[in-house]
Amino acid sequence: GLVPGANYGRDYAVFETATRNTGKSIAGKNIANPTAMLLASCMMLDHLRLHSYASVIRKAVLTSMDDVETHTPDIGGLGTTSAAVQSIMKQIMKPRSHPAQ
Numbered sequence: 001g002l003v004p005g006a007n008y009g010r011d012y013a014v015f016e017t018a019t020r021n022t023g024k025s026i027a028g029k030n031i032a033n034p035t036a037m038l039l040a041s042c043m044m045l046d047h048l049r050l051h052s053y054a055s056v057i058r059k060a061v062l063t064s065m066d067d068v069e070t071h072t073p074d075i076g077g078l079g080t081t082s083a084a085v086q087s088i089m090k091q092i093m094k095p096r097s098h099p100a101q
Contacts, residue, residue, distance in 0.1 A: 001017050001018065001019050001021075001033055001035065001036040001074065002033065002035050002036055002039075002075070003017070003018040003019070003036055003039075004016075004017065004018060004036050004037075004039035004040035004042075004043055005017060005018035005036075005040060006040070006043050006044075006047075013044070013047050015040040015041065015043050015044040015047070016037075016040055017036035017037055017040060018036060019036070030080045030081050030082055031072055031073050031074075031080060031081060032072065032081045033072040033074050033075065033081070033084065034081055034084055034085055034088075035061055035065065035084070038057060038061050038088065039058065039061060041057065042054040042055075042057050042058040042061070045057070056092060056096075057088075057092065059091070060088045060089075060091035060092045061088055061091075063091050064084065064087040064088045064090075064091055067087050069083070069087075070083045070084045070086075070087045071084075072084060
């Protein structure tokens, strides 16, 4: 999926994908879209005040979404989970001229 989710309480916060689908039909097929989980992780990092890490990951995820070769079947592509993650990692590893804000 694409959409992250968060639940905030007085003492705790939970970050997850926004859908409640268990994904049984795609388990082990290397076709799950990692976007929602990664963006939920960015929300968690922001919550923990680790904004620079969240920013780097979020930018990599969003930039990688422009690469149609890595689109997973849920968004009309033929890409795999592995290809999507590799594309995101490639973006993260690119040298930056200044630290993430």
